[in-house]
Amino acid sequence: MKACLLVRPAPVETQPLQYTEAPVPEPGSGEVLVRVLCCGVCRTDLHVVEGELTPKKSPVIPGHQIVGVIERSRSGASRFPVGSRVGVAWLHKTDGICSYCRSGAENLCDHPEFTGYTVNGGYAEYVVAPEQFLYAIPENFSDQQAAPLLCAGIIGFRALRLSGIQSGGKLGFYGFGAAAHVAIQVARHWGVDVYAATRDARHQRLALDLGAKWTGGTLAEPPVQLDAGIVFAPAGEIVPAALKVLRKGGTLVLGGIHMSPIPSFDYDLLYQERVVRSVANNTRQDGEDFLKVAAEIPIETRVQLFPLQEANRALNALKNDAIPGAAVLQIAS
Numbered sequence: 001m002k003a004c005l006l007v008r009p010a011p012v013e014t015q016p017l018q019y020t021e022a023p024v025p026e027p028g029s030g031e032v033l034v035r036v037l038c039c040g041v042c043r044t045d046l047h048v049v050e051g052e053l054t055p056k057k058s059p060v061i062p063g064h065q066i067v068g069v070i071e072r073s074r075s076g077a078s079r080f081p082v083g084s085r086v087g088v089a090w091l092h093k094t095d096g097i098c099s100y101c102r103s104g105a106e107n108l109c110d111h112p113e114f115t116g117y118t119v120n121g122g123y124a125e126y127v128v129a130p131e132q133f134l135y136a137i138p139e140n141f142s143d144q145q146a147a148p149l150l151c152a153g154i155i156g157f158r159a160l161r162l163s164g165i166q167s168g169g170k171l172g173f174y175g176f177g178a179a180a181h182v183a184i185q186v187a188r189h190w191g192v193d194v195y196a197a198t199r200d201a202r203h204q205r206l207a208l209d210l211g212a213k214w215t216g217g218t219l220a221e222p223p224v225q226l227d228a229g230i231v232f233a234p235a236g237e238i239v240p241a242a243l244k245v246l247r248k249g250g251t252l253v254l255g256g257i258h259m260s261p262i263p264s265f266d267y268d269l270l271y272q273e274r275v276v277r278s279v280a281n282n283t284r285q286d287g288e289d290f291l292k293v294a295a296e297i298p299i300e301t302r303v304q305l306f307p308l309q310e311a312n313r314a315l316n317a318l319k320n321d322a323i324p325g326a327a328v329l330q331i332a333s
């Protein structure tokens with residue numbers, strides 16, 4: 001099969017992904033072989049490719065927002081018939097037995113496997129995955145539209161939940177990439193006003209287009225105090241700036257898997273029961289709940305398509321804020 005292999009992490013400008021031939025993977029017990037139709041490009045892929053996340057497997061095929069069709073099942077896999085359209089997301093597998101898994105927090109599992117990081121992902125024509133971790137893709141989404149829902153969408157949804165925002169509330173977004181452009185549609189659906197701080201003019205326009213009340217530069221102060229905030233951009237200097245406009249008791253959610261160092265700040269910014277918390281991965285329940293809401297709204301993702309062999313170019317565009325919405329690799333039709 002054709003695949004994009006990462007042999008050694010390096011700046012994406014040096015084209016670290018090699019478009020090459022790789023063996024079609026063999027599904028193990030309880031696993032299915034998925035023929036990949038398309039795969040969304042996530043900022044986490046950029047962190048994997050550039051080595052900000054410690055390499056766990058080498059070489060590795062990145063990609064964890066996979067829409068595909070089940071080609072073949074191994075024994076023990078009968079949840080979806082062959083030919084079903086399914087989604088493969090970041091959480092490849094958990095151990096199912098640690099204290100986190102047993103208490104409904106499988107996103108924090110002690111022994112997790114992650115698609116496109118600890119196991120091969122979807123920048124390829126085929127991928128294997130345990131069928132218990134697959135998602136059914138709601139029918140009203142095209143393959144390309146659905147791909148960014150599988151990480152950008154689900155993680156944004158978990159971040160929204162953790163922010164505690166309620167209908168009628170005022171919510172700040174810091175950075176306005178793929179996750180934010182989906183999350184704003186859920187927030188608007190819940191009757192939440194969104195204030196979007198982001199450096200790129202195209203992203204500001206997209207935010208206004210999707211119903212943001214206000215947009216400004218990354219460190220610009222919104223005109224109102226906010227009930228909650230979500231930091232999507234991986235820039236630690238946003239944290240004190242965002243706390244400055246957060247009301248007493250408000251929550252600031254850090255949505256990324258990686259962030260540059262957070263500068264020290266005055267305790268006054270945190271005092272009065274303000275909460276800063278991160279989001280780590282998601283549970284399958286988050287994914288199921290989100291896809292249901294996404295189909296009801298319905299969410300409209302803005303996607304820019306790239307062929308598989310141009311994955312380096314797609315990541316480079318993402319790094320330079322040049323994608324309004326989400327980048328998606330088109331792999332088959």
Ligand SMILES: [Zn+2]
Nearest residue numbers: 098101109110
């Ligand atoms: Zn576990």
Ligand SMILES: [Zn+2]
Nearest residue numbers: 042044151152
């Ligand atoms: Zn992701």
